[in-house]
Amino acid sequence: MGTTPPTRPVSVKDVAAAAGVSLGTVSNVLNRPEKVAESTRTRVARVMSELGFVRNESARQLRAGKSRVLAYVMLDASNPFFHDVARGVEDVAEPEDLVVFSCHSDQDALRERTYLDRLAQQRVQGVLVTPVDPDSAALVELSERGTPVVVVDRVSAPGRLCSVAVDDVRGGRIAVEHLLERGHRRIAYIGGPERIGQIRDRRTGARLALEQAGLPPDSLVELATESLTVAEGIEAGSRIAGLSGDSRPTAAFCANDLVALGLLQQCVALGVSVPGDLAIVGYDDIDFAAAAAVPLTSVRQPRRELGRRATQLLLDEATNPDHVHDQVTFVPELVARASTSHS
Amino acid sequence: MGTTPPTRPVSVKDVAAAAGVSLGTVSNVLNRPEKVAESTRTRVARVMSELGFVRNESARQLRAGKSRVLAYVMLDASNPFFHDVARGVEDVAEPEDLVVFSCHSDQDALRERTYLDRLAQQRVQGVLVTPVDPDSAALVELSERGTPVVVVDRVSAPGRLCSVAVDDVRGGRIAVEHLLERGHRRIAYIGGPERIGQIRDRRTGARLALEQAGLPPDSLVELATESLTVAEGIEAGSRIAGLSGDSRPTAAFCANDLVALGLLQQCVALGVSVPGDLAIVGYDDIDFAAAAAVPLTSVRQPRRELGRRATQLLLDEATNPDHVHDQVTFVPELVARASTSHS
DNA sequence: TGCGCGTTGTGAAACCTTTCACCTCGTCCC
DNA sequence: GGGACGAGGTGAAAGGTTTCACAACGCGCA
Numbered sequence: 001m002g003t004t005p006p007t008r009p010v011s012v013k014d015v016a017a018a019a020g021v022s023l024g025t026v027s028n029v030l031n032r033p034e035k036v037a038e039s040t041r042t043r044v045a046r047v048m049s050e051l052g053f054v055r056n057e058s059a060r061q062l063r064a065g066k067s068r069v070l071a072y073v074m075l076d077a078s079n080p081f082f083h084d085v086a087r088g089v090e091d092v093a094e095p096e097d098l099v100v101f102s103c104h105s106d107q108d109a110l111r112e113r114t115y116l117d118r119l120a121q122q123r124v125q126g127v128l129v130t131p132v133d134p135d136s137a138a139l140v141e142l143s144e145r146g147t148p149v150v151v152v153d154r155v156s157a158p159g160r161l162c163s164v165a166v167d168d169v170r171g172g173r174i175a176v177e178h179l180l181e182r183g184h185r186r187i188a189y190i191g192g193p194e195r196i197g198q199i200r201d202r203r204t205g206a207r208l209a210l211e212q213a214g215l216p217p218d219s220l221v222e223l224a225t226e227s228l229t230v231a232e233g234i235e236a237g238s239r240i241a242g243l244s245g246d247s248r249p250t251a252a253f254c255a256n257d258l259v260a261l262g263l264l265q266q267c268v269a270l271g272v273s274v275p276g277d278l279a280i281v282g283y284d285d286i287d288f289a290a291a292a293a294v295p296l297t298s299v300r301q302p303r304r305e306l307g308r309r310a311t312q313l314l315l316d317e318a319t320n321p322d323h324v325h326d327q328v329t330f331v332p333e334l335v336a337r338a339s340t341s342h343s
Numbered sequence: 344m345g346t347t348p349p350t351r352p353v354s355v356k357d358v359a360a361a362a363g364v365s366l367g368t369v370s371n372v373l374n375r376p377e378k379v380a381e382s383t384r385t386r387v388a389r390v391m392s393e394l395g396f397v398r399n400e401s402a403r404q405l406r407a408g409k410s411r412v413l414a415y416v417m418l419d420a421s422n423p424f425f426h427d428v429a430r431g432v433e434d435v436a437e438p439e440d441l442v443v444f445s446c447h448s449d450q451d452a453l454r455e456r457t458y459l460d461r462l463a464q465q466r467v468q469g470v471l472v473t474p475v476d477p478d479s480a481a482l483v484e485l486s487e488r489g490t491p492v493v494v495v496d497r498v499s500a501p502g503r504l505c506s507v508a509v510d511d512v513r514g515g516r517i518a519v520e521h522l523l524e525r526g527h528r529r530i531a532y533i534g535g536p537e538r539i540g541q542i543r544d545r546r547t548g549a550r551l552a553l554e555q556a557g558l559p560p561d562s563l564v565e566l567a568t569e570s571l572t573v574a575e576g577i578e579a580g581s582r583i584a585g586l587s588g589d590s591r592p593t594a595a596f597c598a599n600d601l602v603a604l605g606l607l608q609q610c611v612a613l614g615v616s617v618p619g620d621l622a623i624v625g626y627d628d629i630d631f632a633a634a635a636a637v638p639l640t641s642v643r644q645p646r647r648e649l650g651r652r653a654t655q656l657l658l659d660e661a662t663n664p665d666h667v668h669d670q671v672t673f674v675p676e677l678v679a680r681a682s683t684s685h686s
Numbered sequence: 687t688g689c690g691c692g693t694t695g696t697g698a699a700a701c702c703t704t705t706c707a708c709c710t711c712g713t714c715c716c
Numbered sequence: 717g718g719g720a721c722g723a724g725g726t727g728a729a730a731g732g733t734t735t736c737a738c739a740a741c742g743c744g745c746a
Contacts (some may be wrong), residue, residue, distance in 0.1 A: 007489075024726055062402050062733090063730075100446070403732080
């Protein structure tokens with residue numbers, strides 16, 4: 001027994017012929033079963049399963065003019081944060097009988113662009129995207145050409161697109177305020193690359209907190225990283241451990257939890273006590289943060305809610321002719337744990 | 344300036360009219376530009392961009408009978424392992440001008456089933472899937488109905504599907520052999536749920552190693568977990584730390600790195616020295632493993648290569664009429680690090 | 687002049703589903 | 717008994733793209 005020869009897929013026409021009814025009736029069984037007599041309906045249904053009929057979504061979509069697919073373009077699949085957002089997207093999409101496909105831009109503007117183009121060609125119902133550059137004209141263009149777009153975790157082109165974000169400036173501020181309250185004065189900010197807006201905003205918030213405390217905003221010790229990964233956190237840990245007593249910061253605020261966890265691990269490995277020698281605050285409050293060897297203080301964002309709200313906006317844009325673009329901003333909160341406790 | 348009114352998208356017909364050529368010519372510009380005179384071609388191209396023409400992939404696909412989309416159904420998006428596999432998939436898909444969409448079954452057979460159905464309806468070129476149950480009839484059915492399927496990270500229905508896997512029994516064996524060489528005799532296996540094949544195979548390998556060393560196979564201390572997450576690893580750590588001296592294992596082999604990292608963190612937190620009091624071996628060698636506070640010994644799988652090879656098989660099945668199903672098995676290797684070093 | 691050839695462009699058909707106006711029966715009621 | 721009505725069913729049209737047989741045209745050559 002080998003492979004079945006590549007036979008043409010079964011169409012409604014085949015089903016109609018085999019069941020001895022018309023095309024329209026088969027379609028009615030599929031779409032308006034209450035319009036079809038019980039006996040006919042079961043007969044057609046049986047034929048369908050015997051023949052292995054599978055609806056052709058392309059044809060359906062061509063006729064309907066729109067698809068039953070949502071897409072989520074992720075900025076960084078290695079960061080669990082975005083998976084939690086994705087889960088929120090599914091929470092809302094599933095009851096609407098929509099299917100969610102994910103793509104991964106990996107912080108690459110070109111990849112992102114390619115995916116957006118493909119998705120437009122697919123005529124997806126809408127696109128959720130955490131963009132490399134929220135001010136990219138491509139997003140507004142896509143939206144104006146008829147593919148609803150919601151920007152997630154960034155504020156974008158006010159009035160021209162919907163967006164759902166968390167106030168990153170505030171997040172940065174409360175993180176550093178927390179460290180200041182704990183008595184720290186030499187504070188490092190670890191993050192990069194510069195072009196990512198979240199990273200800039202969190203730093204802005206950090207500086208703001210210093211300023212309000214009467215410290216010069218440039219007292220923030222900045223350690224730039226190539227990306228927000230565990231590896232970069234480890235690297236930063238080595239750099240910090242290498243600093244001599246006075247110039248070494250007593251606390252570090254990391255642009256996300258992956259960096260913070262890397263930093264934490266390297267500190268443990270190099271004998272730098274956390275929080276004794278170095279207090280650490282992360283960002284995102286991913287599940288890993290609470291579970292670290294020294295549980296990590298972090299800025300929590302309502303990740304899943306972010307995905308939910310974004311999807312609601314997307315669906316409104318897709319279906320409501322009176323849709324008005326909305327910019328939702330959530331407020332982050334600080335979750336204090338051992339990595340910043342009084343020693 | 345508000346939103347553009349929801350106008351009908353631009354079709355080839357519109358472009359043809361605006362450019363003063365026929366439908367067929369527009370299509371030729373798109374698909375066989377060398378057949379069109381230079382002047383016509385540039386004129387049509389200009390009109391396209393002026394009008395904002397976007398190809399309708401549904402119609403294209405309807406006509407062509409197949410799509411330019413590959414799908415990857417992930418078992419567990421929170422495990423970086425699968426993202427590395429996905430990267431391998433893209434390595435191969437991108438040059439072929441195929442777009443890769445990911446879905447997340449989250450180890451839920453129903454979710455998996457729903458996605459597979461949707462993908463069949465979408466008439467995707469093919470599906471890569473790490474299934475909850477590789478022996479599920481649904482996979483073979485999908486394949487026989489014309490959607491190429493390749494099973495990733497599992498061996499499935501020999502001769503009826505392609506699959507690309509890593510020898511998990513061998514992986515389990517070398518992990519435990521390594522611990523035996525280090526002198527350990529009371530070894531724990533931490534993993535679950537039972538229904539996941541990888542988990543059973545790795546345990547089988549572990550028992551095999553004990554057997555070969557002349558120890559009874561049931562000398563393996565089994566700690567079942569609900570899932571393979573950091574949280575479960577932490578939970579397991581508490582249980583192990585709670586055991587009194589003699590009954591406590593001196594080494595633990597974890598079914599994946601997430602569990603191992605959770606275990607490791609909890610040991611550090613509870614003052615159980617690693618590897619002194621407990622040696623730990625993980626599985627997958629995710630980037631996090633090398634970066635842990637105590638770098639983790641782990642069983643490495645060629646993740647990206649797994650994705651690449653699987654995609655090659657998928658494309659062969661999709662395009663080559665003489666395709667023969669193939670079962671590729673890679674050999675895992677042990678990466679020894681501090682978590683099992685001689686203390 | 688007439689023929690053939692190559693280049694360029696044309697337009698109808700096909701892909702599969704859904705919808706909608708319309709047809710055909712029985713039933714029921716006056 | 718005739719008309720209205722409702723339930724059940726029909727079949728053509730539409731949606732956007734690609735393909736393919738074919739037409740139109742200019743040109744060189746006999």
